[in-house]
Amino acid sequence: MAVACLFGAAVAAHAAMQAGQRDDGPVADVAAARDSVVIHVLIVGDPRELGTDSRGSGRWAVPAEVIDIAADGMLIRSRTRILLTGGEGWGQVVTGQEVRTAGKLKPAKPGQVEAGVLAAATPPMRPDSQRKPDTQNKPDTQNKPDTQNKPEARHPTQGPADIPHGPAQLKRQFSSAAEWLQGDAAGLLPGMVTGDTTGLDESLETAMKTTGTTHLTAVSGANCSLILGGLVLLARSFRLARGVAAIVALGGLAAFVMMVGPDASVLRAAVMGAIGLTALSSGRQGRSLGFLCLAVTGLLTLDPSLGTSVGFLLSVLATLGIVLLARPIASWAPSWVPSWLASAVAVPLAAQLLCSPVIVALQPQFSSYSLLTNIAVAPFVAPVTILGTIAVPLVPLLPWLAIVPIAVAGASAGMVAAIARFFAGLPGASLPWPEGPAGIATMSLWSVGTVLLVWLVLHPTRVVSAVLWLHGRLVLLIAAGESSLRRR
Incomplete structure (x- = not known):
């Protein structure tokens, strides 16, 4: 304290x-x-x-x-x-x-x-x-x-x-190299890899806002987590010690930050992404929470204006949700559910539960299919981020070699766009929500209720046992009440 x-x-x-x-x-x-x-x-x-x-x-x-x-x-x-x-x-x-x-x-x-x-x-x-x-x-x-x-x-x-020259030149060259892609991929791929959204179609941007996937069009903690996780796996595949692998991964993440531009939002995403990955991989909630507190303190000390940034608040809340809720929610899944599938559902759900009250304060609407959309696009986000990042330095050095990763990453980005458009076109994709403090309070209650509902659905045996126990106690209470009334 x-x-x-x-x-x-x-x-x-x-x-x-x-x-x-x-x-x-x-x-x-x-x-x-x-x-x-x-x-x-x-x-x-x-x-x-x-x-x-x-x-x-x-x-x-x-x-x-x-x-x-x-x-x-x-x-x-x-x-x-x-x-x-x-x-x-x-x-x-x-x-x-x-x-x-x-x-x-x-x-x-x-x-x-x-x-x-x-x-x-x-x-x-x-x-x-x-x-x-x-x-x-x-x-x-x-x-x-x-x-x-x-x-x-x-x-x-x-x-x-x-x-x-530098990050800005790389962004422009990568955007130009992706122009040959068809449809939404040409505009979405640069946004998902380098944060350059100048070519993003307005209708696609609206669809991504409706489905709660706009965080994919900027360099976010998810991008940094994927880069860091991929580097850790690559280093461990060469049988490097855990400490050496961590140093190599952090060096690669630093290179990624310098490549896309080390502005405040990218640095914040890198820090939050590293903490989120640590929380998921280590399983030590207390240590991850301590890292998060230190990171928030350090970032605010370096730049106090982040305290007024909504993006910073959402990033901290999403990371906090992953640290506190992702592993417990994933552990609730039945034994027959693969661990990767449980994590794929638990991570976006945990982040969304804590971010939703702030989101409705900014935009009073409820994205009905936000969780489903984020789960559906998850398999395609990793190829876009990793292969797209590999292609960025190849574009000015070996442009002929960059065609293959750009093609695969572009196809994955096209699938992300198609999924976002599909869910945005479904009935009730965007529902009105109360504004102001009432909206924040009701969304907070909704988040708590969602956690309870998920627990009840994933623990049917305990729920049935609890209901039967309560039923038995209620029967005994009613019988005792009837007996006391007859004596009178």
Whole structure:
């Protein structure tokens, strides 16, 4: 308890420090003045489409971290998060890219983790290379006038920003290599392997939302668990010691994270996937729960803004469900049921039971066939993840060799899409659910009732014995009551 309180205090202190920097720092002061600025930022997340403007051009929101701001004759440096919104060129920026742009900086809305929102008036531009020599020895944050770095002199005129090589380039090459696939597979395969959903068909995306399988179109804990489990089995097949196999598997998982892009969501998925696999393979619930608590504490210490992320909450709840409920539910299955089949049902059921109250709070509807869909697509998820991951580095190195894994992974992705469309088209696939606290409470009760119902169905002998025992006690109670009434 003392250690838990200490960790909680550390996370709270770090969150308070970041909140103070966001609300009272120099970037917040510039945003409050609503000045036009020239800004140099580091892209820290993928662009999110906002829609189209009056001219029909796409609008994008891009999370970024400030490197420096030129405003009102001053140069300000502060590692603070902001949100960029813009049109032309902003849909192509990638995580890890440094860009420069100009626009008006405004305060963020209450509840946002960013210190401000910049409406970019220009496309993303390359940073000014002439700036670096005279700024290396300056402090991190300064509000003194800078006559040599006025906004006019620092306007980004060097041309569009270069897209760096690395994860973004691999994603684009893999998406291009999968274009020859037919139907839904061409758009779904890149999403399931690298998280690139730009080619995903809107009707298929709707079907996956209806059936509760949208987590498959992003790099999630399930992907990381499959990669980690496959590497462990491969290492053990070479008769490596358990510790060596674990090190090899973790190294491979780290390589996978770097390949798809080490942003916050991928790192979170890797941590949660490793914990979930540990819980299923070790059978030690207490140790897995301790690992989960340490992982959540570490992630929140590194990035307190995860505390406001719904994706982080769902990831933690899904992992918690697997740690606490998956093995007990699987153990309830009769002896004639194969263990792999029991686990295939128990894992998605355990994750869904804990995530459902949060999901209905976001979207007040009940996905009737979510569990059945996740069970049905499970055999095809592993080939997509493992073979697709193998194909990603082969595309730029040996494109002719990547055709085979892409074909097999694409066929499996096509089956996932077909199953999602089938269950989404069934009657009652999406049922209305109460909104707000009432919806959360009723879904929580539904989850508890589901666990009890599963136990009752899988333990018929105990249920019959309990019913007969209660019947016998009730008969004795009634007989005793009749006897006492006759005596009177």
